[in-house]
Amino acid sequence: MAFLSDIFSRLGRVARGQANAGVDVIEDATFESTVRQTVADMKTELNNVVRASAVAMSNYNRLDAEYQKYVRQSQDWKDRAGIALDAGKEDLAKQALAKKAECDRQVQSMKTSVEQAQATSEKLKSQVAELKRKIDEGERTATTLVARKNAAAAQRKVAEAMAGVGNADNAFAALNRFEETVSKEEATAKAFDQLASTGKDDDLEKQFAELGGHSVDAELAALKAERAGTQRPEPPYIPRELPGPSASISTGEQAGEKAKA
C-alpha cells in the first residue's frame, strides 16, 4: 500500500505540474486576446453604466421639466392675482391665489424628488467619467502589456538563437556543426601531412646524394685506370668537411652556402 500511495503521490505531483504548465501555455498563447477581452469586458460594463445613467438623467430631465412647469405656473398665478387686485377684483385674485397654492403644493411635493434625482444624475455623471478614465488607463496598460510581452518573446527568441539552445534545426547550431566538421577534417589532413614528413630533410638528402655522386666518379676513374693498367687507381674523393649533425636544422641559405663551399 505504501508503494501505491507513493505512486499516486508522484502521479499527482506530475499531473499538477503538467496542469500548471498547460495553463501557462494556454495563457501564453492567448495572452493578447485575453488582455483585449478583459478590456472589452470593462467596456461592456461601462456601457451598462452609461445606459443606466442615461435612463436616470432622462428621468431627472422629465421630472425637472414638470417641476419647472409648476414653478412657472405658480409665478403666473401670482402675477394674475396681482393684476386682479389692481383691477379691484378681489374674488378673482383669491381664485388665482388658490391656483397658485395648488401649484406650490405640487412644487413642494416634487422638490425633494427633483433634488434627489438631480443629485443622482450628477453622481452618475461623475461616476461614468471616473470609470471611463479608469478604463482608458486600463486600455493603455493593456496595449503596453501586449507590446512588452511581444518584445520579451522576440528577445527570448534572439537570445536562444545566439546561445544555440534553440530547437534542433536552429541555423546557427547547424553552421557551428559544419564548422566543427571542416576544422576536424583540416586537422586530420594536417596530421597526415606531418606524419608523412617526419624524419625527412631535403638538404641533408641532397648532400648525401651529392656525396654518393662523388663516389661514382671516383669509381669511374679507378675503372679507367684499371683498364689502362698504367697506374694505381686514385683514392676516392672525400670532401674535406662533412656537414655536422646540426646542418639538418639549418636554414636553406646556410645549406646553400655550405654547398658552394
Add this chain to the structure above:
Amino acid sequence: MGPITFTVVGVLAALLVVVLMKLFEKPKAPPPQPVEDLANLKPQDARVGDVISISGAGDNMTDLDFTSDRVYWFQAGSRRWFDLTGPYHERRVAMRVELGEDVGVAVASEPRKLTLEDLGLSEDDMAQIDERQNTADSFEFDSRIWLYVLSREAQVTRHDQPQPVGFYCWEFREQDGNGIIMVRKESNEPFAVARYQAIPAGDVTIYRRS
C-alpha cells in the same frame, strides 16, 4: 500488486493522459466582439433619444443636460449640419453639429426668443445683405459686432417628417468671439432667428439609453 490494482492504475493513467491532451490542445479563442463604445460617443454620433450633457453651458454655469426629442437635418450646398433639440428648463435648446472634415459644435440655449427686430435689422436689410454677399458686412447686436458669412437657399428635414422643407438662410459670426446667428426665412413664415455659441466638441457627453 494484484490485477485489480494494475487495472486501477491503468485506468487512472489513461485518464491522466486524456486530461493532459485536453490541456495541451490549442484553444481556439474567438476574437473578442467589437463592443459599442457608448462612453465615447461624439457629438456627430448623437441621435434622438440620447441625453446630451454640455459642460458649463446651462443656466448659472451648470451643465446643460437635455433629452433630445427632435433632430433637424440641414443642407446648404455642400454644407451639412444637424440640430438636435430638446426641452430644458421650460424652453427648447439645441445642439448644432456641423459635419465635414472639421466637426463644429454649437449650442443654442438662449432663454429669450429672438426676432429680426431684436437684431436691429429689417427685411430690406436682409435683402440688401443677400444681394451684396459681402463678408465685410456687419451689424451690432448685444454689444458685439456680427459679420456676414453667407446667405443662400437651404433645406431642412425633420427626423419624423421625411419631406424636406426649403428656406433661405443668413449666417453671421461674432467678431473675435464664438457666437453664431442664423436667420431663417421660410415662405409664408416670419423670419426666425437662432443664436448659437460655438463650443469645443470635448465639452459634450452623449448618454445613450439603448
